[in-house]
Amino acid sequence: MKTAQTIYENGNHKWLALVRDPSRPGYLIDTNEYLVAVGDDAILLDPGGAEVFPAVFSALSAEFDPRQLGKLFASHQDPDIISSLSLWLEFNPAIKCHISWLWTSFVPHFGGNDETFVAIPDAGTDILVGGQRLQAVPAHYLHSSGNFNLYDPKAKILFSGDIGAALLPPEADGLFVEDFDRHIRHAEAFHRRWMGSDRAKRDWCSRVSAMDIDMLCPQHGAIYRGEDVKRFIDWFANLEVGVLKY
Amino acid sequence: MSALSLPAASRQNAGQELRRIVRINEEIKKVVTTAFKINLMAMNAIFLAKRAGQSALGFGVLSNELRRFAMDLQRQMETLRIATTDSVVVVTGLVKQTRVERIFQRTLAVSKGQGRRMVEACLRARNDRYSGDESGGVTALNRRLSQMISDTAQLVELGSVLARSAKIEAAYGGTFSTSLMQVSSDFEQTISDIQKSLDTLTKHQSQEFAG
Numbered sequence: 001m002k003t004a005q006t007i008y009e010n011g012n013h014k015w016l017a018l019v020r021d022p023s024r025p026g027y028l029i030d031t032n033e034y035l036v037a038v039g040d041d042a043i044l045l046d047p048g049g050a051e052v053f054p055a056v057f058s059a060l061s062a063e064f065d066p067r068q069l070g071k072l073f074a075s076h077q078d079p080d081i082i083s084s085l086s087l088w089l090e091f092n093p094a095i096k097c098h099i100s101w102l103w104t105s106f107v108p109h110f111g112g113n114d115e116t117f118v119a120i121p122d123a124g125t126d127i128l129v130g131g132q133r134l135q136a137v138p139a140h141y142l143h144s145s146g147n148f149n150l151y152d153p154k155a156k157i158l159f160s161g162d163i164g165a166a167l168l169p170p171e172a173d174g175l176f177v178e179d180f181d182r183h184i185r186h187a188e189a190f191h192r193r194w195m196g197s198d199r200a201k202r203d204w205c206s207r208v209s210a211m212d213i214d215m216l217c218p219q220h221g222a223i224y225r226g227e228d229v230k231r232f233i234d235w236f237a238n239l240e241v242g243v244l245k246y
Numbered sequence: 247m248s249a250l251s252l253p254a255a256s257r258q259n260a261g262q263e264l265r266r267i268v269r270i271n272e273e274i275k276k277v278v279t280t281a282f283k284i285n286l287m288a289m290n291a292i293f294l295a296k297r298a299g300q301s302a303l304g305f306g307v308l309s310n311e312l313r314r315f316a317m318d319l320q321r322q323m324e325t326l327r328i329a330t331t332d333s334v335v336v337v338t339g340l341v342k343q344t345r346v347e348r349i350f351q352r353t354l355a356v357s358k359g360q361g362r363r364m365v366e367a368c369l370r371a372r373n374d375r376y377s378g379d380e381s382g383g384v385t386a387l388n389r390r391l392s393q394m395i396s397d398t399a400q401l402v403e404l405g406s407v408l409a410r411s412a413k414i415e416a417a418y419g420g421t422f423s424t425s426l427m428q429v430s431s432d433f434e435q436t437i438s439d440i441q442k443s444l445d446t447l448t449k450h451q452s453q454e455f456a457g
Contacts, residue, residue, distance in 0.1 A: 001356050050345075054353040061361020087349060090368050 002052075002059040004035075005175060007215065007223065008155045012039045013132060015157055017217065018059045019175055021052065028052065029167075031080050032219055034159055035060060035069075036152060038130030043071035043098075044088075045150055045159045046081045046219050050110075053084040071096050071129065073136075075161030075219065076144030077103040079110075086111025098127055098136065102146030120148055137207065139163060141200035149208075156214040163204070164232055165190055166221030177222045180231050187221065188239070195241040205237040260340035263384065266450055267337060270391070271330045273447045274323055277398075280440050281319040284405075287436065288313035291412075291429045298422035304415040305426050308408055312433060315405045319440070322398050329394060333387045340384065343376060392451050399444050402437060409433040 001021055008015035018033040033056050034045040042064065048056045060066055074082040074097060088095055089111050099107060101119035108116070124136045127150070137149040142163050150159040166187035177183045195201055209230075216224040216232060224232045288309050295306030350372070354365045412433055416426035 050349060053349050054356050057353050057365070058356040058358070058361060061357055061359065061364070065360055066364055067360070087346065090346070090350075090372070091364060 002033075002055040004059045004063040006063075007175075007217070008157060010155070012130070013037070013154060015152070015155055016060070016063055017175065017223065018056050020173060021055045024052065024055065029080055030173075030220060032217065032221075033060075034217055035064060036129055036132075036134065036150075036155075037064060037068070038132040040068050041071075041130035042069050043073050043127065043129045043134070044069055045073045046075050046161065047072050047084050047088060049080045049083045050087060053087045056084070057087075066091060069095065071098065071127070073097075073127065073148075073150055073159075074099040074103070074107065075139075075149065075159070076100065076147045077106050078144070081161075081219070082107055083110045085116075089116065100140075100144075100146030100148060122146075124148065137211075139200075139204050141195075141197040142204055143194040143196055151211060151213075153212070156212050157217060158208060158211065158213045158215070158229075159217045159219075161219050162194060163191075163236070164216050164218035164221070164224060165194075166218070168221050174222055177224050177228050180224075180228050183222060184232075184235055190220075191236065191239055192241055193244065195239075197242055198240070201236060201239075201241055205233050209233055260337055260344050264334070264337045264341060267330055267333050269450045270447055271327070271334075273443050273450065274326050274330065277440055277443045277447075278320065278323045278327070280436055280443070281316050281323060284433070284436055285313060285316035285320070287429065287432060288316055291426075291433075294422065294425060294429060298419055298426065301418060301420035302415070302422055302426060305412060305419060305430075308412040308415055312405065312408050312412065315401070315408060318401060319398070319405070322394070322401060326391070326394050326398065329387065329391050333384070333391065336383045336387060343372075347372070388451070395444065395447050395451055399441075399448070402440050402444055405437045406434070406441065409437050 001023060002018050003020065004016045004018050006014060007017050014037045016035040016037070018035065021030070024030060028049070028051055031046070031048050031052060033048050036043050036045065057066065069092065072085070072088060072095060085097060085107065095116070096118050097107070097112060097116050098118045098120055101121060104117040104119045120136045122138060122140065124138050127134045127136060132152070132154060135151040135153065137151050139147045139149045139161065141147065147161060149161055149163070164187065166183060167190055168186050172186070213229050214225065216229045291309035292306060292313065295302040295309055298305070350365060350369055354362065354369065357365050409430060412430035413427065416423060416430045419426040
């Protein structure tokens, strides 16, 4: 089962990473889910696919009262991101799912109705969680055409969705990046193939370089901390993407 | 069955039920095609009887009846097709609920404390919501489908009698007797094919649905 690990805590403001499920079947890609709790309000970032719902729910409820979960954030529309939506709605039919406007009529195929979705405009928006303002940061075409990161300016954490993702072998699946050069090898093929636009990549690198980030948290793989955040942005800026060679 | 187990065993067999409905639908399509063929054959038989004149009056009457039979059969098969479509909607809902149920059972197995209590409450609410509701819906649809297949079998039996009578009337067809005999034999063979399809339909329909 997944475990919930606290990656940030300051008073009633907390970030939990729900990670690493050793019992996960090999045919399902591993995913990281993050919970941002501020007081008695919380938002779950990229809640995951339906098949990993038991692991996510049990890890979350071990550390947090799931009745307080009223918001979901979906970086984009993929099944490993949000196909568990209908299951979360079983617990709280009033739950709100924040997602790019582009996907608000596609994702209801996974569940929900016109009351469920809060459309994020292309330029991004703020999402209020327990009085804390989180920022939906545009990351379009990286990889999805309607794609957002979520930045917490107080915690200085950027949830980066698929950006920064790495497909780690079991012997190197620590929660944090410890050796950047060794780690980034597991991220390279993923970024070359999945990130479709060099221009969008440069825009994103320029945007996030100006932000004060202590942790960059991807949806797959390990979390970048401290200097590794800048190392990653520089590495990504120089990577050739959107070119398939076969 | 515990309060938190599946509300109806039928959900476990929803996939099997869906496959059974697909088989029934394929058989219905065969009968519809054949009924259309009988309609055309009956129209040809009516023209042939007219050409044969006085000696084929009885054959002409039976040809008209066979055409009416073909149209009734087409209508009956359309009703059956709608009934199977309704079944697909209900059973697809069951398949979806089965998957959700399975995921919640897995969640229950790994949850503790408040989370576990929430899953239990959710499963109880689902049981109340769906208990008997969907499986009852499938049972009612199945009963309706069985009744329709039985009605169709009676209609086809009538068609079979008409085809046999047409064969007898063909013997009185004078110089047209051979042609009329050929046409009535074709009717008999085609209606026999429909009966075989209906037997298959009855077999698929009678396969016990665990719900």
